[in-house]
Amino acid sequence: MSNVERDPAEVVCVAGENPAAVEILEPREVPLGGPRALKVRRTLPQRKRSLVGAWCFVDSYGPTPSLAPRTMDTPPHPHTGLQTVSWLYAGRIEHRDSVGTLAHITPGQVNLMTAGAGIQHSEVSTADARPLHGVQLWVALPDEHRHVAPFFEHYVPEPVRFGDATLRVFVGELLGSKATVTGFTRLVGAQLDLPAGASVRLPIEREFEHGLVVDAGAPTLQGVPVPAARLGVVGTGLSELDIEAGTEPLRALLIGGEPLGERIVMWWNFVGRDHDEIAALREQWQAEVIHGGTHSGRFGRVDGYDGEPLPAPTLPNVRLRPRD
Ligand code: MN
Numbered sequence: 249m250s251n252v253e254r255d256p257a258e259v260v261c262v263a264g265e266n267p268a269a270v271e272i273l274e275p276r277e278v279p280l281g282g283p284r285a286l287k288v289r290r291t292l293p294q295r296k297r298s299l300v301g302a303w304c305f306v307d308s309y310g311p312t313p314s315l316a317p318r319t320m321d322t323p324p325h326p327h328t329g330l331q332t333v334s335w336l337y338a339g340r341i342e343h344r345d346s347v348g349t350l351a352h353i354t355p356g357q358v359n360l361m362t363a364g365a366g367i368q369h370s371e372v373s374t375a376d377a378r379p380l381h382g383v384q385l386w387v388a389l390p391d392e393h394r395h396v397a398p399f400f401e402h403y404v405p406e407p408v409r410f411g412d413a414t415l416r417v418f419v420g421e422l423l424g425s426k427a428t429v430t431g432f433t434r435l436v437g438a439q440l441d442l443p444a445g446a447s448v449r450l451p452i453e454r455e456f457e458h459g460l461v462v463d464a465g466a467p468t469l470q471g472v473p474v475p476a477a478r479l480g481v482v483g484t485g486l487s488e489l490d491i492e493a494g495t496e497p498l499r500a501l502l503i504g505g506e507p508l509g510e511r512i513v514m515w516w517n518f519v520g521r522d523h524d525e526i527a528a529l530r531e532q533w534q535a536e537v538i539h540g541g542t543h544s545g546r547f548g549r550v551d552g553y554d555g556e557p558l559p560a561p562t563l564p565n566v567r568l569r570p571r572d
Contacts, residue, residue: 270480312378341353419436462498465496
């Protein structure tokens with residue numbers, strides 16, 4: 249028997265077999281749509297992992313240096329089969345959608361939009377609150393609920409203290425703090441702040457996978473460094489998570505949930521189950537909204553946005569393959 253504990257490389261090698269192993273996902277820089285093309289750091293999905301629980305998309309952005317009045321200007325665009333979760337560290341975003349919502353979020357507040365069968369929305373950062381700094385996450389809806397009628401929720405969690413840690417639970421339940429927004433699978437999402445030098449051992453659900461989306465700081469998760477802008481992921485089977493801030497204050501999002509256990513297809517802003525479904529949704533968006541053809545009402549209309557909706561990109565020639 250060799251002692252692998254003294255060799256951190258071994259811990260990485262047994263990822264997937266050892267429940268304490270941590271996967272480190274590097275961000276990809278992606279320009280967001282719109283004329284000024286805010287760049288986002290996308291840590292999910294990627295080839296080697298596309299889901300953490302039902303969380304299927306993680307985009308982090310900012311803090312933006314720009315003094316432009318509209319750092320984020322995302323024209324009306326559709327979603328299906330998912331929920332969007334918007335969380336800010338700084339700034340303010342104006343949200344408009346086709347169920348009639350006009351809402352603003354500021355730091356410490358969550359906007360959760362359940363797209364279900366279909367919705368469209370616009371997101372514009374406002375000039376009075378700069379810089380812009382935050383995260384946009386998506387949750388895939390399970391098959392039995394993915395065609396629900398769309399709706400919008402806003403929630404402001406009360407911060408909870410746990411040792412040196414401060415948590416803001418914006419989805420699901422943790423440490424007795426329960427978000428009132430709707431989940432369709434068992435999920436958790438929370439902002440975690442730790443002062444420099446502090447550590448926390450968080451009680452978590454054994455059936456959940458978890459991810460730590462590090463915004464600021466140089467923490468360790470289960471003893472493994474997770475640098476800023478990375479997503480550290482641990483699988484199911486843990487009842488506690490060890491997080492140490494290191495020499496800088498830590499600010500991160502903790503996301504988790506029971507594995508979705510379904511194969512999904514994600515393309516552009518749609519989550520579906522196969523290529524033909526995605527192709528039909530794209531066709532419907534183009535016909536109804538972009539070209540103003542026959543109107544089935546799937547995507548409704550967004551009032552009050554100054555500009556045209558986003559046309560869908562061309563579908564790739566290769567058939568879209570489901571993500572496990
Ligand atoms: Mn969107």
